[in-house]
Amino acid sequence: MPRRRALLLLLLAMSSSSPTPASARPAFACAAGGASSSLPFCRRSLPARSRARDLVSRLTRAEKVRLLVNNAAGVPRLGVGGYEWWSEALHGVSDTGPGVRFGGEFPGATAFPQVIGTAASLNASLWDLIGRAVSDEARAMYNGGRAGLTFWSPNVNIFRDPRWGRGQETPGEDPTISSRYAVSYVHGLQQQQPTTTNLKLAACCKHFTAYDLDSWGPTDRYHFNAIVTRQDLEDTFNVPFRACVTHGRAAAVMCSYNQVNGVPTCADETFLRGTVRSRWGLDGYIVSDCDSVDVFFNDQHYTSTPEDAVAATMRAGLDLDCGPFLAVYGESAVAKRKIADADVDAALVNTVAVQMRLGMFDGEPAAGPYGHLGPRHVCTPANQELALDAARQSVVLLKNEPPRGKHRAAGVLPLRPAAHRVVAVVGPHGDATVAMVGNYAGKPCRYTTPAQGVARYAARVVRQAGCADVACAGSQQPIAAAVDAARNADATVVLAGLDQKVEAEGLDRSGLMLPGRQAELISAVAMAARGPVVLVLMSGGPIDISFAKNDPRIGAILWAGYPGQAGGQAIADVIFGHHNPGGKLPVTWYPQDYLQKVPMTNMAMRANPATGYPGRTDRFYTGPTIYPFGHGLSYTKFTHSLAHAPASLTVQLAAGKASSSSSPATFLNATAATTVRVAHARCEGMRVPVHVDVRNVGERDGAHAVLVFHTAPPLAGGEVGSGGAPARQLVAFEKVHVAAGGVVRVEMGVDVCDGMSVADRAGVRRIHVGEHRLVIGELTHSVTIGVEQVEMEVLAKAPIWQSSGKNVLSVLHVDISLFNVAAYAYLHPWKTASTTERYQLGFLLSALGCNMSNLLVFTPVMVEMMMKRYKMEKELGIGNEVGYPKNMDVVKRNPNLAAMNRKFRMVHGVSSLASLISFSSLAMHSWYLSSKLNF
Numbered sequence: 001m002p003r004r005r006a007l008l009l010l011l012l013a014m015s016s017s018s019p020t021p022a023s024a025r026p027a028f029a030c031a032a033g034g035a036s037s038s039l040p041f042c043r044r045s046l047p048a049r050s051r052a053r054d055l056v057s058r059l060t061r062a063e064k065v066r067l068l069v070n071n072a073a074g075v076p077r078l079g080v081g082g083y084e085w086w087s088e089a090l091h092g093v094s095d096t097g098p099g100v101r102f103g104g105e106f107p108g109a110t111a112f113p114q115v116i117g118t119a120a121s122l123n124a125s126l127w128d129l130i131g132r133a134v135s136d137e138a139r140a141m142y143n144g145g146r147a148g149l150t151f152w153s154p155n156v157n158i159f160r161d162p163r164w165g166r167g168q169e170t171p172g173e174d175p176t177i178s179s180r181y182a183v184s185y186v187h188g189l190q191q192q193q194p195t196t197t198n199l200k201l202a203a204c205c206k207h208f209t210a211y212d213l214d215s216w217g218p219t220d221r222y223h224f225n226a227i228v229t230r231q232d233l234e235d236t237f238n239v240p241f242r243a244c245v246t247h248g249r250a251a252a253v254m255c256s257y258n259q260v261n262g263v264p265t266c267a268d269e270t271f272l273r274g275t276v277r278s279r280w281g282l283d284g285y286i287v288s289d290c291d292s293v294d295v296f297f298n299d300q301h302y303t304s305t306p307e308d309a310v311a312a313t314m315r316a317g318l319d320l321d322c323g324p325f326l327a328v329y330g331e332s333a334v335a336k337r338k339i340a341d342a343d344v345d346a347a348l349v350n351t352v353a354v355q356m357r358l359g360m361f362d363g364e365p366a367a368g369p370y371g372h373l374g375p376r377h378v379c380t381p382a383n384q385e386l387a388l389d390a391a392r393q394s395v396v397l398l399k400n401e402p403p404r405g406k407h408r409a410a411g412v413l414p415l416r417p418a419a420h421r422v423v424a425v426v427g428p429h430g431d432a433t434v435a436m437v438g439n440y441a442g443k444p445c446r447y448t449t450p451a452q453g454v455a456r457y458a459a460r461v462v463r464q465a466g467c468a469d470v471a472c473a474g475s476q477q478p479i480a481a482a483v484d485a486a487r488n489a490d491a492t493v494v495l496a497g498l499d500q501k502v503e504a505e506g507l508d509r510s511g512l513m514l515p516g517r518q519a520e521l522i523s524a525v526a527m528a529a530r531g532p533v534v535l536v537l538m539s540g541g542p543i544d545i546s547f548a549k550n551d552p553r554i555g556a557i558l559w560a561g562y563p564g565q566a567g568g569q570a571i572a573d574v575i576f577g578h579h580n581p582g583g584k585l586p587v588t589w590y591p592q593d594y595l596q597k598v599p600m601t602n603m604a605m606r607a608n609p610a611t612g613y614p615g616r617t618d619r620f621y622t623g624p625t626i627y628p629f630g631h632g633l634s635y636t637k638f639t640h641s642l643a644h645a646p647a648s649l650t651v652q653l654a655a656g657k658a659s660s661s662s663s664p665a666t667f668l669n670a671t672a673a674t675t676v677r678v679a680h681a682r683c684e685g686m687r688v689p690v691h692v693d694v695r696n697v698g699e700r701d702g703a704h705a706v707l708v709f710h711t712a713p714p715l716a717g718g719e720v721g722s723g724g725a726p727a728r729q730l731v732a733f734e735k736v737h738v739a740a741g742g743v744v745r746v747e748m749g750v751d752v753c754d755g756m757s758v759a760d761r762a763g764v765r766r767i768h769v770g771e772h773r774l775v776i777g778e779l780t781h782s783v784t785i786g787v788e789q790v791e792m793e794v795l796a797k798a799p800i801w802q803s804s805g806k807n808v809l810s811v812l813h814v815d816i817s818l819f820n821v822a823a824y825a826y827l828h829p830w831k832t833a834s835t836t837e838r839y840q841l842g843f844l845l846s847a848l849g850c851n852m853s854n855l856l857v858f859t860p861v862m863v864e865m866m867m868k869r870y871k872m873e874k875e876l877g878i879g880n881e882v883g884y885p886k887n888m889d890v891v892k893r894n895p896n897l898a899a900m901n902r903k904f905r906m907v908h909g910v911s912s913l914a915s916l917i918s919f920s921s922l923a924m925h926s927w928y929l930s931s932k933l934n935f
């Protein structure tokens, strides 16, 4: 979301000239017969990036910098219109950004439940289907000139702290759910086919990274420096982003406002170029959160001049500025040689190529594959039905106890229309409309309020608000009237909770209790009610409702998130048993006093017993909860039995990789191997199949989410304090429908490298050797993971980088085995005819263990150089994978590494010390260097 500052006003004159208002839309770029239609950038047969390069090459510097911002100017002489990059579609097409404008033939769009609720469904096909419905509506609006094609959704930040006002936008606290959500929703939105790069829409995963604080005391997101460990980044904060880019193939990533470890994320080369583009291989663009660049210049004073800010962000890898900063200072940054024209070109190729993939340079869109979509494809009955279905699936049944005094009876829910004819609907959300769609919403097609929903079942609804609004503050609240209504009704439904005045963007909560006198209202109503009392909560974040949980007069509690346009009907459908609830909490519901122990500014996920810090989320927090992560009841009962899962599994090593123990000091001690680096394992296809039979032993059909939790074996010697593996973590889940009395087999698989590995303190993922535990409901299953035995002698007593020549020597006693030779050959097929002889000589020397050459070459100076290089590679987030093209890419662009390569004439150029000390690499180095020395 934007911060509008003085700078923006300066720019107004500039901005207002573009983009062209949709109502007066000019011919589309590359329209047949247009000025440019014969130029290469209009040629659809060329790859998107070539077309983008061609277009960019035709622009002046002044034209280029005006394309670096969300409000991109047109280039009329080339027939290119202006374009507003900023559209939003978090849970339906939304006018939160300027790219979407409702009105005319497009008065509204289907408003699906807020994401936190949809996440609770744990139904990945639902997430995909919602994305697909949104993509139809968005394309239709684009065709009508009322939306862009680049949507800055979804928000996949981890919901780390229960107070976060934007937690509602996210899929919750769990990296596995968030990842699957990201992949499914992006797939739905983009509709990218496996074999093409064409996009229906371009999605954007935001806000990278470790952004989940808006305002806490004096700290706000524009000034916050999040101190984050490599471990937490690797196994928590970055997980959904990685999935979004690598599996979801999202066309964009947005960097956030905050700093991480002292560097604004939008100026962090390690993050943007290193992690997102090189390691994960983003094919698309990186955009700033709105005014992020301005924020790190003006608020964080990260650079001393605006041109340095431009350079910092563009060198880091930013391609597009949401905000005017790059347009204002881009030209002067080039003039002052802070950046080169080539830097601007590279950024524009990344953005324009996405426009090419969207078909924006293919002429009139009516002729394109989505040209048929128009007003009649928005708010269709099918899409509205999907919104209703999504809302039903979002509902989480937290409590359902028998009526007082009837312990053996079923829960009070579902209500029966025949028995519960007069229903009192009380509480501030009884007539909720706008509150139901949460933030980042659009204009819904229509609303069904909770009172209207209940009226579809009850003979008579008596509506009494009880609280004038959600704040429910002051002595004037109409509580007594609500109590009266409950006293006289056959059943009472209380609609309570939060809204955007309590939790929102820019607004974190200070506590977890219900606002004002809501709790008082609920208790008073429960005390007086003649019939059963059902409490329905609307909120994004968790609420401490222990008073209601423990009140026997309150028979049932539902959590409905912010259920979207059809929320009222969905809630009633659940209350009256038309839909059997199957949602599960995607966040831990903490008690209020949890907050005493966790400053919102403390980013640590792991508990720290030494300081009394309890840790965060289901994976690390083991203290008391109001309701735990994953909690959710049904009107029926399910049991699990294990149909198939292996008891053991052997991890194969990739060629040339030694297993290692967890501590660097014994890195070379293969005999003590307790872990295997994921980077060293053959991950492909390595999955633990988990097949579970789910039996519905109750009397109603229902849907059930099977959750598979994993616990890794502790390391020998123990990980102490805050450094450990998660207490447990969700590694797989699947939703199934099971008819009453029926049984359904659910076939899941747990990816060993992704799911069963643990990030060590350095952020390196390792698979622990030993007995892993999988817990599925009431089942526990053990899988013993071993490592393939490799014939290799390990001699090192200490790592070679411990400075002295003595250590270096000890390493050189390596008896180079056939294994190493094979690894060497694999990494370096000798192919250059002119040097064949030298290669073969070197090969022989190392293969025969000619340690003389090693002695000559591996001087302490050389080792020091290798260390430097290793450090640099690590900072760039590369080096764990030897010789992979991604690493090559980074090396090519990094002048220091390139210089080092030249200086030491290293052929492969991307060896890290880590790989060097694996013996195959050692052999390789000695071989190569000896050949250079003409030994």
Ligand SMILES: *[C@@H]1O[C@H](CO)[C@@H](O)[C@H](O)[C@H]1NC(C)=O
Binding pocket: 666, 669, 671, 672, 796, 797, 798
């Ligand atoms: C290597 O591991 C074995 C088995 O744990 C242990 O006995 C030995 O001392 C270790 N060697 C070194 C050099 O750490």
Ligand SMILES: *[C@@H]1O[C@H](CO)[C@@H](O)[C@H](O)[C@H]1NC(C)=O
Binding pocket: 123, 125, 126, 129, 386, 389, 390, 703, 704, 735, 736, 737
């Ligand atoms: C998942 O959602 C889709 C779309 O609403 C629905 O058709 C399907 O039945 C759901 N799956 C389960 C197991 O509930």
